[in-house]
Amino acid sequence: MAQAKTQAERIALKVRRKQRLVRVALGQEKADLVLKNADYINVFTGEICHGDIAVANGLVVGMDGQYEGVTEVDVSGRIVAPGFIDAHIHLESSLVSPASFARAVVPHGTTTVICDPHEIANVCGTDGMDYMIAATEGLPLDVHFMLPSCVPATPMEESGAALSWRDINAYFDHPRVLGLAEMMNYPGILMGDRKTIEKIVVSQAYHKKIDGHAPGLSGKALNAYMSAGVYSDHECDTLENALEKLRKGQFIMIREGTAAQNLEALLPLLTPQYAHRCMFATDDKHPGDLLDKGHIDYIVRKAIRLGADPILTIIVASHYAARYFLLNNKGAISPGYLADFVVLDDLKNVNVEMVFKRGRLVYDGGAVAMEEPAIDPDILGGVTGTVHMPPLTAEQLALGDAPLIGLIPGQIVTEDLGRAQGVDTAQDVVKMTVCERHHHTGHVASCYVRGYGLRCGAVATSVAHDSHNIIACGVNDVDMALAVNRLRELGGGMAVAEDGRIVAELALPVAGLVTDRPLEEVNAALERCKAAAVERGTQPGIDPFMTMSFASLPVIPTLRLTTRGVIDVNTQTIIE
């Protein structure tokens, strides 16, 4: 039959596929692929086993003894491992589309990522979800989704969209949706906030996972958060907090990404007593970091270098992540499992030589074998042209006495430095402005900032957590307005302006967050933008774009600038 329409037809079709698996497993028919003479990691026993790995219909059908295949690849002397899994990533942090992301991470052995499309959902709501689902169809990388739980992050923010349980409810029946993403609003849970708990309840009703985000939460507060139904945490930065959460029953995502690195602190978890409740996650992975270090393979290498057992580490990087998410046909080399393999040179260097996805060789040192997904124009339309604001005039930026926010090198917390009366580069005081860009409200708010270091011109970005309004820092109002208006023209991105002209820019036309250009090209443009900012004086220890991108997130102390003005995060009030 061309297409199985009834349940009976679907069953008949699947029976025929199974019958082929049985014949190939029995050696009655050639496999599609055989990895000959494989030394492979047995995730069930922690051993290295040896045999021919036979694959049919994209699934492993047998490992022991000898098999013949239409395609045979001799992997003697190599180590075959299950494909690596990133348990939690905001894919938008790479600044590229899912297809470009796949091209970048598949060569690192990643075959599955669990993605929280929180950024694009803050801009585009369900249209962002629809785009992410469409843009990840048919990639050589399985992208699963946890549905964003906190859009917007707080009611103080003017985001592009807000998601209620009714909005996310429409997505749970998608086969790649695995649950509810990091429940950042743990204060809401502890206060019994209805709208927060509703999202957990609806996710549980579908028997899905609920991920946590609760830095330092402990004792009875942790009990309450877990009782509400939160099963994991990726915010452990001390062994003590990780052990409390693990003992109580949370799964621990050991996070090692661009913005936060917890592997070293949590290394003692990579031992038999604890590792079975752990997995790896990057959370955020910026272009340069991805290109320079790698992805999950980098975490595996670093863990081994720090002294973790290589086999156990690879099991954490694959099997345990799959098991947590109930991806029961992933994370093992075993009959019936997906033929997602990484071929490594050895267990010391952990260099990825080949990657197989569903039995297809997708990487062997060159470009990733893949096709661009065809995205419905209506769906693409929902995430492009997302900058909806009137042109900004220099006059709107006029500012007298106003609060002064202090940036701290290497950190994202800020200081309350009182007030300032104007830009004063000698005192390292520049202006910061946030422009609402989703709903054409014309809301613009400004203040002063110290510690940014800019001496001339202006820097602007539409990547500004979590609402992704346009934020800019500048020495003069004309360049600030120019940089912001350039982003308005580009549909979002990053820009540096000086003396009335744009000196560097990166267009991020999808939601003002990502582009479908290749990662290398995006990184080069980003580096040019950063260099342009650094040339104009931004402080060492400050990423001119990333630091600014957190300056409007009113959940991190002390002061933040939103479209409504400067917020004192500790009191959640606007400073007049």
Added chain:
Amino acid sequence: MAQAKTQAERIALKVRRKQRLVRVALGQEKADLVLKNADYINVFTGEICHGDIAVANGLVVGMDGQYEGVTEVDVSGRIVAPGFIDAHIHLESSLVSPASFARAVVPHGTTTVICDPHEIANVCGTDGMDYMIAATEGLPLDVHFMLPSCVPATPMEESGAALSWRDINAYFDHPRVLGLAEMMNYPGILMGDRKTIEKIVVSQAYHKKIDGHAPGLSGKALNAYMSAGVYSDHECDTLENALEKLRKGQFIMIREGTAAQNLEALLPLLTPQYAHRCMFATDDKHPGDLLDKGHIDYIVRKAIRLGADPILTIIVASHYAARYFLLNNKGAISPGYLADFVVLDDLKNVNVEMVFKRGRLVYDGGAVAMEEPAIDPDILGGVTGTVHMPPLTAEQLALGDAPLIGLIPGQIVTEDLGRAQGVDTAQDVVKMTVCERHHHTGHVASCYVRGYGLRCGAVATSVAHDSHNIIACGVNDVDMALAVNRLRELGGGMAVAEDGRIVAELALPVAGLVTDRPLEEVNAALERCKAAAVERGTQPGIDPFMTMSFASLPVIPTLRLTTRGVIDVNTQTIIE
């Protein structure tokens, strides 16, 4: 609201329940129950932890620190463990209804059983399923179901019903249905038999588990069986076979029941390298065995006595079984998990002192606190009065030259001893007869048997695997007909006759397999029946009923008697 009807109402109701959990976990409100000063087994780390275990709405909400409860139970000096789980049992093997079974096993710490209602399904088909589901509602024991995969066991049998994928399809949406029960027909899988594979495919379509049953299966045949989608095995009687299955990815159910005991052979699996892929199962548990030894607690005690680590053994008996079946709120003492606890005296004797089910004390040394489930009369009607056959006359049992089956003490395999010409107690040759009892066909077949030992009278039972027709052995046709006809009157059961009268009997009115009488009473009647048979000469090493109950199952070598005549199992042909 009295009853939540819309999704929104259900969500609102559940949110309110969650809000209470949060308040209790935070200590803002008293718990329903607190186990004070508990030393409890932490299944996540293998440690013994200490604290007050607080329960609200039947769920654990916190363990550390101190909690106050409406009810407080001091468990100082005891060990608290998660409730025990039997991963695979044919509940009908206890000869009692689910309620009587619950009364018997809850005092042994069993709070969950995974049941394959294969016996009653062979008699009553979907009516048997419906009864089992109704008869297990609201018990202090959670009975989950795996749907019978092989009804009838072979096409050679005249069973009461046959189940296709369409029949089982109607049950997968039941919250207590977890998958497809032991796929005994591995030859069917290996031959690619459509009707066999269909049942796996439909179970997979619901993302359910599929249990295996493949004694000794190995190499490429095992690969093929697993490729078809079989995830576990409970038929390992050698460590070698268990390790091959475990290495390849099957979960191993270590079976220790009445008919088969594999714990000693598989004890090396109870080590950290392998135990996480193991669980315990009894498969069959007869009344006397249950009363004398216990249930899963007996396996735990025996494993510890044989040298296994006590904490690891208890984790196998609870958490690992729950995890395999994706019972994600069972098998741990952790916030959000069901408050199913066993309070043990210590880790050496493992005596069960108290049992809590969903936070309710259901056993503390006396009778189990429970109510009998109310079963719809129509559903009960579907499983009673199931003996449909004309009265048997002595004349129908006339037999001249016929095959002679040899029974072997302590085994269920039989020997082909050629032929006999008549009953000859001096040579230990008696008559055996099987009467079709489901469809009023009047089919009766007889042969001779050696090794049973009967010297006078007759013995009959309606428990006769897997079709549960009535089987009888006897020295004279009048007593054989009498015993069979008595079972016809009783609606099934067991009987011993001599000299024209019934000398002992046990009525099993539900499907001819079980009764709702208490286990002690049933066992006493069973023992009277057995004694009556032994007094009449049945061999030591032969259970007069159980051995006979396997004599008609045409999947175990060498010869079996079915309603169609004597089957040579190896050739699957009828011996004329």
